[in-house]
Amino acid sequence: MKNKPLTSSEFILNEDGSIYHLHLKPGDIAHTIITVGDPDRVEDVSKHFDSIEVAVHRREFKTNTGTYKGKPITVISTGIGTDNIDIVFNELDALVNIDFKSRTIKQQHTTLEFVRIGTSGSIQPDIPLDSFVASEMAIGFDNLLHFYKDVDFLDHNFSEALRSQMQWNAHKSSPYVVTADTSLLERFSEKPFRTGITATNVGFYGPQGRTLRLQLEDSHLNEKLQSFQYKNHVITNLEMETSGIYGMAKLLGHNAISLNAILANRVSGTFSSTPKQTIDNLIVTTLDLLTHD
Numbered sequence: 001m002k003n004k005p006l007t008s009s010e011f012i013l014n015e016d017g018s019i020y021h022l023h024l025k026p027g028d029i030a031h032t033i034i035t036v037g038d039p040d041r042v043e044d045v046s047k048h049f050d051s052i053e054v055a056v057h058r059r060e061f062k063t064n065t066g067t068y069k070g071k072p073i074t075v076i077s078t079g080i081g082t083d084n085i086d087i088v089f090n091e092l093d094a095l096v097n098i099d100f101k102s103r104t105i106k107q108q109h110t111t112l113e114f115v116r117i118g119t120s121g122s123i124q125p126d127i128p129l130d131s132f133v134a135s136e137m138a139i140g141f142d143n144l145l146h147f148y149k150d151v152d153f154l155d156h157n158f159s160e161a162l163r164s165q166m167q168w169n170a171h172k173s174s175p176y177v178v179t180a181d182t183s184l185l186e187r188f189s190e191k192p193f194r195t196g197i198t199a200t201n202v203g204f205y206g207p208q209g210r211t212l213r214l215q216l217e218d219s220h221l222n223e224k225l226q227s228f229q230y231k232n233h234v235i236t237n238l239e240m241e242t243s244g245i246y247g248m249a250k251l252l253g254h255n256a257i258s259l260n261a262i263l264a265n266r267v268s269g270t271f272s273s274t275p276k277q278t279i280d281n282l283i284v285t286t287l288d289l290l291t292h293d
């Protein structure tokens, strides 16, 4: 297989040799990476570390690398949405799988482990506020994976059932379905976690069926999402990154799990009165499970 050097318009390095958006260099990241949406949440995670060796912040991408109970861990903020996930995953992968000097793809592949610690809204009445859902599968209502080849891991029968049961408007992008890494899912499937099917939406308001001043194209969107069933699966929760994370991880040969702190219940119309506490609980629980054998 030809391994030509990547051009400077595709593989973009800054003057200091760091990768374009993240401003990180090879060696700046651990092989276990926690992703969070909010840059402020990076400190909420890394304040538990034994020490921090790397701290870099550009745009919405804030990175701290250190150790927790001796285990090397990187925590990075992605900002909101799967468009940012495309940047973060391509650039983190490049840090371990592209040779920065020769600008060629390394012969030996390095696998990274990704754990998303995020917030989410539940669309089932029995998933209470402040509980934790580990995403067994993600439904991508975003468009990201459709731009890549070799996506045979997508569950087309599931997508087809969704399109037909929901009478999906063809003007919206075609939903895709992708699974978590099985061994990470096993690690995060016992109490206090429950597993679920997460819908990843392209917005927080209209795409998640919220209305402030604007009306929705489909006023029954959330009822349809709530009542959808496929092989005993129901959609449990809504957020904005998981499908991109699962899809990019599979394409690039990495392992990923998405963990959701449920802050809203869309059926009862309620929101957590202790969001910070709930996210902190998820952070501590996750760090401990990552360091248990």
Ligand SMILES: O=P(O)(O)O[C@H]1O[C@H](CO)[C@@H](O)[C@H]1O
Pocket: 036, 037, 038, 079, 080, 081, 117, 118, 119, 120, 204, 239, 240, 241
């Ligand atoms: O709390 P984070 O990790 O940002 O996750 C959720 O919260 C944001 C919307 O408020 C979206 O990014 C959604 O995925």
Ligand SMILES: O=c1cc[nH]c(=O)[nH]1
Pocket: 119, 120, 121, 122, 204, 208, 238, 239, 240, 263, 264
């Ligand atoms: O309802 C919610 C809560 C957090 N994040 C989301 O994307 N949706």
